[in-house]
Amino acid sequence: MNVKSLFQIDNEVVFLNHGSFGACPFSIMEEDQKWQKEMERQPVEFIGRKHAELLKFSREKLAEFVGAKADDLVYVSNATNALNMIAWSIDLKPGDEVLSTNLEYGASDRMWEFICQQKGAKYVKVEIQLPIENEESFLQAFLPHFNVKTKVLFLSMITSSTALYLPLHQLCKMANSKNIISIIDGAHVPGHIPINLETSPFDFFTGNCHKWMCAPKGTAFLYAKKEVQHMLKPLIISWGKEIDTINNTDFINDFEYLGTRDISGFLSVPACIQFLDQYIDLKARNQIHELLIFAQNGIETILKTPSILKIPQNKIQMYAHQLPANVDGKLLKQKLYDDYKIEIPVSNQNGKQYLRISVQIYNTKNEIDFFLDKLDILLKKCEIKSIN
Numbered sequence: 001m002n003v004k005s006l007f008q009i010d011n012e013v014v015f016l017n018h019g020s021f022g023a024c025p026f027s028i029m030e031e032d033q034k035w036q037k038e039m040e041r042q043p044v045e046f047i048g049r050k051h052a053e054l055l056k057f058s059r060e061k062l063a064e065f066v067g068a069k070a071d072d073l074v075y076v077s078n079a080t081n082a083l084n085m086i087a088w089s090i091d092l093k094p095g096d097e098v099l100s101t102n103l104e105y106g107a108s109d110r111m112w113e114f115i116c117q118q119k120g121a122k123y124v125k126v127e128i129q130l131p132i133e134n135e136e137s138f139l140q141a142f143l144p145h146f147n148v149k150t151k152v153l154f155l156s157m158i159t160s161s162t163a164l165y166l167p168l169h170q171l172c173k174m175a176n177s178k179n180i181i182s183i184i185d186g187a188h189v190p191g192h193i194p195i196n197l198e199t200s201p202f203d204f205f206t207g208n209c210h211k212w213m214c215a216p217k218g219t220a221f222l223y224a225k226k227e228v229q230h231m232l233k234p235l236i237i238s239w240g241k242e243i244d245t246i247n248n249t250d251f252i253n254d255f256e257y258l259g260t261r262d263i264s265g266f267l268s269v270p271a272c273i274q275f276l277d278q279y280i281d282l283k284a285r286n287q288i289h290e291l292l293i294f295a296q297n298g299i300e301t302i303l304k305t306p307s308i309l310k311i312p313q314n315k316i317q318m319y320a321h322q323l324p325a326n327v328d329g330k331l332l333k334q335k336l337y338d339d340y341k342i343e344i345p346v347s348n349q350n351g352k353q354y355l356r357i358s359v360q361i362y363n364t365k366n367e368i369d370f371f372l373d374k375l376d377i378l379l380k381k382c383e384i385k386s387i388n
């Protein structure tokens with residue numbers, strides 16, 4: 001079957017950037033609209049009386065999917081929201097330190113810098129040398145930075161610009177043993193790689209459903225281990241436990257009902273899980289991975305810069321490669337789109353430019369061939385050489 005026809009992606013576009021905002025299939029959009037219609041048919045019944053029960057059902061399905069208990073996670077609009085909810089809640093005192101890396105998502109860096117500045121705390125970014133050799137060397141990079149002031153460890157599980165699946169396990173276990181709070185940005189994780197939050201050493205975790213679970217935009221979750229839930233303070237104060245219609249915990253009561261809003265994306269999550277089971281099963285994932293490896297080899301051959309990959313990547317669906325320094329990455333991205341309708345991101349981090357490809361079930365070998373051919377042409381033509 002033509003899997004691309006399940007998605008709404010414009011046929012004219014070679015879409016190699018699932019990673020940024022995902023892509024929602026027709027069937028899931030219909031599910032989303034089904035819930036919206038249901039809401040408008042009887043808004044009081046839906047929001048006033050059914051809201052909590054419907055969300056509970058959907059939460060249970062998501063919890064099962066990410067290996068958590070249903071009352072340890074709440075739906076939120078996106079990872080940015082969840083991270084802000086967590087970061088503002090942590091009782092940072094002047095002098096405290098938030099330890100992170102130089103590989104984080106730009107908006108998260110901004111958030112920590114802002115919050116630390118407000119609270120007199122310090123945001124410390126450990127410089128990670130790429131490629132990362134192994135889990136041990138990754139862990140070693142942090143050791144000189146742990147001290148009595150370290151209060152929080154903040155890390156992406158899959159990085160944004162560099163598309164690296166980081167080995168967090170040992171590091172977070174060490175943080176646990178030092179009473180350091182671990183906050184994991186798993187924006188790219190759900191639907192991408194298997195996760196079991198309950199057995200993980202992570203205190204707080206957020207995942208986007210609208211990326212790799214193909215959910216409608218504005219669908220994500222915040223997970224907090226039972227022992228740390230009391231630390232969270234809601235940014236939005238609503239009815240809290242006064243709205244308890246189904247014996248929710250304080251955590252669920254404080255974070256689930258945030259006033260009148262569209263919850264149809266949240267309610268569509270069980271349909272997303274079914275969609276993944278049906279169309280992005282193990283066999284499909286192996287095919288996707290083969291295609292990604294093909295793209296990766298082609299990119300390496302064309303760009304000729306050293307690979308930033310060494311650690312196992314658990315078959316993730318993204319790959320990033322550093323552009324040669326004399327290439328104007330912004331122009332390359334623009335030309336790929338303007339001249340050939342190829343949507344692929346180039347981003348800057350630590351003074352380097354990375355081209356990142358995402359492969360999803362709807363991508364074909366022909367598309368990758370087409371992209372590699374055009375990448376080669378654009379680089380060879382030298383029309384994107386910067387003046388330096």
Ligand SMILES: Cc1ncc(COP(=O)(O)O)c(C=O)c1O
Pocket residue numbers: 019020078079080081105108156158159160185187188208
């Ligand atoms: C690692 C990482 N964290 C956070 C985000 C923010 O996600 P959202 O815009 O859904 O809040 C992104 C978005 O691409 C990301 O890549």
